[in-house]
Amino acid sequence: QVQLVESGGGSVQAGGSLRLSCVASTYTRNSFCMGWFRQAPGKERERVATIYTGGSPNYADSVKGRFTISQDNAKTTLYLQMNNLKPEDTAMYYCAARPSEFPPCAVDFNAYDAWGQGTLVTVSS
Numbered sequence: 001q002v003q004l005v006e007s008g009g010g011s012v013q014a015g016g017s018l019r020l021s022c023v024a025s026t027y028t029r030n031s032f033c034m035g036w037f038r039q040a041p042g043k044e045r046e047r048v049a050t051i052y053t054g055g056s057p058n059y060a061d062s063v064k065g066r067f068t069i070s071q072d073n074a075k076t077t078l079y080l081q082m083n084n085l086k087p088e089d090t091a092m093y094y095c096a097a098r099p100s101e102f103p104p105c106a107v108d109f110n111a112y113d114a115w116g117q118g119t120l121v122t123v124s125s
Helices: none
Strands: 005-006 011-014 018-024 032-039 046-052 055-059 066-071 077-084 091-099 119-124
Touching: 005 091, 011 018, 018 032, 018 091, 018 119, 032 066, 032 077, 046 066, 046 077
Parallel strands: 011 119
Antiparallel strands: 005 018, 018 077, 032 046, 032 091, 046 055, 066 077, 091 119
């Protein structure tokens, strides 16, 4: 089972930027999906962005044009660059992974079997 550890959360004002990182232990599968999900208080966990090992990033409509998901060349670190943050982006952000033969990656958080502990992002107006 892959181990995931997130970092990079914090508090910023609206319009600011943050970069989240997720370090993954060695994945035994050659192809997999990784993604960022978030959960605000009282709300269901939702997909922010996902990416397949060979590329094919996919974003929730609410973050398109503001957030960018990427991986390092070794595919061991996942990033989420968040620009022009809004108060509604405030949530706990989780890194997730699942084996996958082909893109696109699943958007339902229930499809992912490996999760990090989460990192809190707070955006003030």
